[in-house]
Amino acid sequence: MVGNVVALGDKVVLISKHDKRKYFIEVEDRSQKILELGVYNPNKLVGQKFGSLIRLGTRDFWVLKANFIDTIDTLKRKAQIILPKDSALIGLYGNIHSGSIVIEGGLGSGALTIFLLKLVGETGKVTTYEVREDFAKYGKKNVVMSMPKQPLNWDLKVQDITHGIQETEVDAVVLDIPEPWNAVAAGYSALRAGGILVSYIPTMNQVENMVKTLKEFPFIEINSFENLQRDLVSKTGATRPAYEMLGHTGYIVFGRKVIEK
Numbered sequence: 001m002v003g004n005v006v007a008l009g010d011k012v013v014l015i016s017k018h019d020k021r022k023y024f025i026e027v028e029d030r031s032q033k034i035l036e037l038g039v040y041n042p043n044k045l046v047g048q049k050f051g052s053l054i055r056l057g058t059r060d061f062w063v064l065k066a067n068f069i070d071t072i073d074t075l076k077r078k079a080q081i082i083l084p085k086d087s088a089l090i091g092l093y094g095n096i097h098s099g100s101i102v103i104e105g106g107l108g109s110g111a112l113t114i115f116l117l118k119l120v121g122e123t124g125k126v127t128t129y130e131v132r133e134d135f136a137k138y139g140k141k142n143v144v145m146s147m148p149k150q151p152l153n154w155d156l157k158v159q160d161i162t163h164g165i166q167e168t169e170v171d172a173v174v175l176d177i178p179e180p181w182n183a184v185a186a187g188y189s190a191l192r193a194g195g196i197l198v199s200y201i202p203t204m205n206q207v208e209n210m211v212k213t214l215k216e217f218p219f220i221e222i223n224s225f226e227n228l229q230r231d232l233v234s235k236t237g238a239t240r241p242a243y244e245m246l247g248h249t250g251y252i253v254f255g256r257k258v259i260e261k
């Protein structure tokens with residue numbers, strides 16, 4: 001339940017009225033260094049109504065409970081993250097929902113993991129394989145920091161996913177690693193029949209490799225696409241697409257497991 005006022009333990013976002021910049025804050029009773037805002041003890045926010053404005057120094061900020069987009073907008077990142085326009089489709093076409101059992105390859109900064117955990121909810125489970133100890137630490141901090149409470153339905157394994165997946169009968173395997181075709185055999189073994197393997201891939205030649213490998217296994221409905229999102233600038237009588245857009249992020253490749261082809 002989202003209370004009406006800020007309480008200790010809440011994850012909130014401050015949105016600048018002036019330039020709409022966002023600042024993610026965990027409401028704890030200790031002074032924190034908040035980028036550009038200086039040292040601040042967020043316990044001063046306790047009791048503040050969500051949606052109201054507060055003044056910090058010379059600027060006004062709206063106080064809101066941080067939602068998924070706020071989390072991604074403010075996430076500290078070390079590696080390229082999967083943006084909401086792509087993670088949304090990974091979830092949709094990967095058939096990932098409340099109660100799903102999901103394997104993820106490549107934690108990185110944890111952006112996709114946070115989304116997967118939100119999708120599967122407390123009745124589902126996400127197991128993430130990350131080969132690098134430093135990324136495991138970094139991404140874990142981001143994931144734990146951004147969830148309302150410590151996620152008990154998340155396992156993080158510091159292992160190379162191409163060497164095998166211990167879990168079986170899973171609903172989806174999601175890969176964001178440099179050579180995902182090397183994890184197709186492991187993904188196939190882990191999936192239940194009808195389960196979906198999804199991979200997020202930055203270049204076309206990698207898409208070709210991935211599709212070729214998926215075709216070597218009993219996968220059907222092998223599809224690839226990219227999702228282009230163009231923002232609109234909306235002004236009465238002059239609404240038009242923004243002049244600038246993010247032209248490329250990654251391609252998404254899917255396959256659905258069957259047991260014979």
Ligand SMILES: C[S@@+](CC[C@H](N)C(=O)[O-])C[C@H]1O[C@@H](n2cnc3c(N)ncnc32)[C@H](O)[C@@H]1O
Nearest residue numbers: 081082106108109110111112131135160161176
């Ligand atoms: C681009 S990052 C993932 C970003 C993440 N999806 C996000 O949204 O923040 C790729 C990650 O995959 C990890 N990785 C690379 N090869 C791997 C493998 N064979 N098994 C597990 N993790 C791997 C890298 O160490 C890196 O942390």
